[in-house]
Amino acid sequence: MLPKRLLCAAVLCLCFAGAGALAQTTPAVPSAETPPAGSQSGDEPATQPAEEASAPQAPAPAPAMQAPPAATAAPTAAASAPNTPPAMPLAGPVRNIVLVHGAFVDGSSWNGVVAKLQQKGYHVSSVQNPLTSLADDVAATRRVLAREDGPVLLVGHSWGGVVITEVAANAPNVAGLVYVAALAPELHESAVDVMKHAAPMPAGQNISADANGFLWLDRAHYRADLAADVPETVTRVLAAAQVPIAAKAFNEPVDQVGWKEKPSWYVLTTKDRAVSPALQKQMAERIGAKVVPVASSHLAPVSHAGAVADAIDRAARELSRQQ
Incomplete structure (x- = not known):
């Protein structure tokens, strides 16, 4: 055993x-x-x-x-940094364009510009901002930037200027900025702070808040205040599809300023009734931007898509020569 x-x-x-x-x-x-x-x-x-x-x-x-x-x-x-775009090398030509829309519109306001830039051979992306807060719009823009391969030219219209100002400072793949009738705040400034540097504009008198704290532009004044040089048939559609912005967003300051470290261009709309042309000139000078004047209403991406696309194209070419 x-x-x-x-x-x-x-x-x-x-x-x-x-x-x-x-x-x-x-x-x-x-x-x-x-x-x-x-x-x-x-x-x-x-x-x-x-x-x-x-x-x-x-x-x-x-x-x-x-x-x-x-x-x-x-x-x-x-x-540890889920919202930070990848560190992309800035060598080579700038062929990526990211467009950031403003208040009371959505990404489709860039459609004409997108088509013109695509014809020129650019890879174009149009951000869809939720317009619920500055942080939410910054996050939406960073998600798009994270998908870009190579240097990017970041473009903002109106309120979108506040967004790209915040985003660009923390985006190594952004080579430059283009402001289109856009707000370009200084460090710790909000959109409201920037607008205080000029007299009130007509558009501001026709904006009201709803019970949920969102701002709407009166449909009856939409064309006159934002898009006087856009066909009425188009502005009726824009007014019907307008996207409200949270009132609190206009009071949220930027925590970092991208234009201090990135070259900038400014498309100045000389017939603007929403952002004073004088204020646009002041902001462009403050950020050291190259100014491209356009005889346009505030919605230049709609009424002058070709001129805006040409300005973006020139900025991209200048950046490419610097690479």
Whole structure:
């Protein structure tokens, strides 16, 4: 009996030893596959743009098995800045244009400009701002920037100028800025603060807040105040589809200023009844922008899409020569 007991004990020892060896080797497989699993979560660019950009840089499976701590460090760094666009090299021509709309319109207000720029060979993206807060519009713009491959020219119209001012300071792939009849605040200034530098404009008298704290422009005054040089048939559609902006957004200051470190251009609308041409000139001088005057109403992207596209094209070409 003793030999049989010894034999059974030996078999049991071999079984436990084999299970232990298997337990020690199996963790290495998941750790080597961790980067691909992380890249699947990057399929949601709206919440994890930086992680999506960092996925191609994840360590290969073999190095991860040799040094597991190094393999897990990359996802942690990406998660620490989910709204920060990827650090893209600024070498080469500027072929990416990102357009940011203003209040009382949506991204379709850029349609004419988009078509003109696409004809010139640019890769164009138009942000859809929720207009619920400055932070929300900044996040929406950063999500689009995170998807761009190469240097970007960031363009803002009206309220969109506040958004691009905040975004550009934290976007290494932004090569320059174009303001189109846009607000260009100084550090810690809000849209309301900027508008105080000039006399009240007619459009401001026809804006009212609803019970939910959103601002609307009176339909009866939409064409006269924003788009006097746009056909009435078009302005009726724009007025019907206007997107209200949260009143609180106009009082939210920028925490960083991109125009202090990026070259800027300013499309100045000389027939504007929403943002004073005198104020536009003052802002353009303050930020050191190259001024392109256009005899247009406030909605220049609609009424003068060709002129706005040409100004953007010239800015992109100048930036490309500097690369």
